[in-house]
Amino acid sequence: MRQLMTGDEAIARGAYEAGVRHAAAYPGTPSTEILENLSGYQEIETEWAPNEKVALESAIGAAIAGVRSMASMKHVGVNVAADPLFTWAYMGVNAGNVLITADEPGMYSSQNEQDNRNYAKAAKWAMMEPSDSQECLDMVKAAYELSESYDTPVMVRMTTRVCHSKSIVELGERKEAPAKEWEKNPAKYVCLPAIARNLRVKLEERMKELEAYSEKSPFNRAEYGSGKVGVIASGICYFYGKEVFGEEASYLKLGFTHPLPKKMIQDFCSRMDTVYILEENDPYIQEFVERLGVTCKIVGKDTFPPYGEMTPDVIRKRAKGEAFKTIDFDKSKLIARAPAFCAGCPHRGLFYRLGKRKDIMISGDIGCYTLAAGKPFTAMDSTVCMGASFSIGHGAQKAFNQTGSGKRVVAVLGDSTFFHTGINSLINTVYNQSNTVNIILDNRITGMTGHQDNPGTGFNAKGEPTTLIQIEELVRAIGVRHIRVINPNNLEEVDHTLDELLALDEPSVIITRWPCALKKFSQADRNEFTDLFASRNKVLEEKCVGCKKCLKAGCPAMSFDSETKKAVIHQTQCVGCDVCTQICKKDAIVKEG
C-alpha cells in the first residue's frame, strides 16, 4: 500500500515492520510524533520517559534483554542522553537498538542548532541519514539488521524537514523479531575499567568492519551525470542539490554516514573537476573528504553557511549567484505574528503579576511559559536548557547574597520540565541552601510539544491510567519546608504568595495548579477543578472607559474596537478564566449570562 507519510510517521512504521517491541522517548520538536505514532501499534510497548537519558537507558535495557528497541529525541535531548550514549557503544547490543536524533537546522522550535552527526563520530556509533520518508522506513529496517549483525547501536539522524515533510511511502508487513536469549555476560555488559579496556579495542575493530560495510551499503551510491560537476550530499540536501544542479550533475548520495565510505568518495572525486558538498550545519563530510587529499576542487562551507537550512534558494544563490525573481513589496506594512499564550492559559495570571516586579531576577526555563519573555509580560531574564531555571537561579541568588546586592531570584519551570531535570536542581537548592522562590507551573500536561502525558498526569504514553506522581509530595520529600499550592488565575493569591515567600531566607516552592486550556481533561481534572473553562466573560460597554489595561493580559480572546473605543471579548474564544476581570479597575468585565 502507498501512503503519504511524514518522516516521523515513516520512522515509526519502519520500527513496526522491523519487529520493534520497546520504544522510549521524551517529547521534543521535531521528534515527538515518532513515539506518538509508535504508541498506535499495539505490538510495541511505548513509554514517555521523564527525560532523554532515561529514554535511551530504557531502550538499552530492552536491547540487552533481547528485544529490539528504539529511543527517539530532539537534538538537544541527545546532550542529556550523552552519558549512556558513549559507553553503550563499547558494549554492543544483543537485540537491535536504534536512536533517532531529530536535529533542527534553522531552529524553528529550539534554543540552539547543533549537528548531532558529531555524536556518532565521537561516540563511535553507526549512523544513517534519510532523505525522505521512504528512506526513513527503509533505513530503520536496515538499521536493525545492521545493529544485530555488527553488534552496534545505530543512530539515525533526521532534520526538521525530513521529520515534518510528507512524501509517498510503500508500506510493508511487520516481521516479528524473536526475542534473543539473555545470558549473564559481564565481559560485555559491565563496563569496569578492565573490561572497558578490552571493549575499547573491540570497538575500533568494529569500526573497521563498518567502514568496509559503508563501501558496499545500498544507501551509499553514485549517480553519474554527463559533466564533471559532482555533488556529495546526505539527508534532505541530496534533494535540494538535485533541485539546483539537475540531472546533468553527478551525485554521491550518502545515506550511511558513519563511518563514511573512503574509497567510494575517492573514486567519485577522481572523476570530477568540481565537487559541491551539501550538508546542513557542520562540515562533517567536508572535513573527511578534505583529509583524503582528493585533487578535484571542493566547494563546501567556504561557500555555504554553517548555520540555518541549506534550502535550494541558499544553494542556488551561493553556488551559482542566481535567484528567482521575487516581488519587492513594502515590508513596513508587515505586522509580526508571534505565538502567544492561549485564551485561558494558566500561565497568564502568574506572569502578568510576576512581570510587574522589576526588582527581581526571573530565572526561566523551556516550555509554553517561555512566551512570557516577550511582550506584554517581559517576565524572564534567562533561558538556557530544560531544568536549568532552578539551578541557575540558585547560583545567581548565591552570588547576589554574596555581593550584598539584595536582589532576589524567582525561578520558574513547568511540570514536565520539573520531572525532566528540575528535580535535581531543586535538590541542589535545598542541599546547598539558597533562598530562591521556585515556581512549578503545574498545568497538568506537557503543553509546548503538543500535550503529552508525563509522570504527573496519571496516564502513560498509550493513554492508560498509571501511578500519578504528586509534585507536592516529591517537593516535600526533597526537604522544602515552605510549599504553597495556588491557583495562578487568582492574581491576589499570586501576589501575596510571592510577597510572603520572597521575605524568607530559605528555599521555597510555589506550585501553580490549573490545567492547560488546550488539555483534554481527564475525569480527575474535572473533579479537582470546578467549572473548568465552562463560562464566558463580556465587557459592559457602559462601564468600559477604554483604558486598555485589560489588553495587557495579552489574551487572544480580547481586542480593542477603535470605533467604539471599548475593549471587546470574543465569545468564541473566551474561556472565562477571569484574569482580565481582575485587571479591570472599573468592574467592566463580567460573566456572560
Added chain:
Amino acid sequence: MTKSILLVGVGGQGTILASKILTTGLMEAGYDVKMSEIHGMSQRGGSVSSQVRYGEKVYSPVIEKGAADMVVAFEKMEALRSLDYLKDGGTLVVNNEEIPSQSVVIGEEAYPADVLEEIRRHVDQVKVVDASGMAQKLGNEKAANMVLLGTIIHAMGLEQIHWDAILKDNIKPKFLELNQKAIQMGMGAVRE
C-alpha cells in the same frame, strides 16, 4: 514540470487539513507529491504554512522564494508576508479575513488598512475571496478552508481528481456535504 502551491494562514484556520486533502488527491491521481509544513507554535496563534509540490518526480519539498505557481492565503497579512514566494505571473488567492496578532491586540502595532491595495499594486493575478462568509452561508464558518481548497482545484486545473472520494476518507460523514459544497463554491469563486 513540478508545480508548487503555498498555503499560508494562522493556526486554527484549517490549512493543514486542506493541504492533507490536496496532497492525497494529487497522489491518487498518480503524481509524485511532497509537502512540507512548518507549524511550530500554531496552536498559539502563530503563522502556519504548508508547501505542496507535485509533478512527475519531485525533489525538494520546499518551495523557493519567487517559485510558487500559486499562493493561497487564509488571511490578508499572511498573503502579504508570503508575497515574495509567488512567481512572476503566479496566481494569488486571498481570503478577505483579518486576524489581529498579539502585537495588535496589546497596541504595539496597528493592522494596516491597505493590505489588499499593497498586494494589488504588485500582483495582476489576485483574487480576493470571502471564504469565511461563503462558509458561514453554508452553515459553518470552519469550512472556509474547503472553499479555499476549491480555488486551488480550479486554478490549478485539478477538477478531474475524485475529490468526493477523498473527502469521504478524511471527513466525518456529518460534515461531508458541507465540505463538498464548500469546495464547489470555491471553484466557482475563481471561475468568475
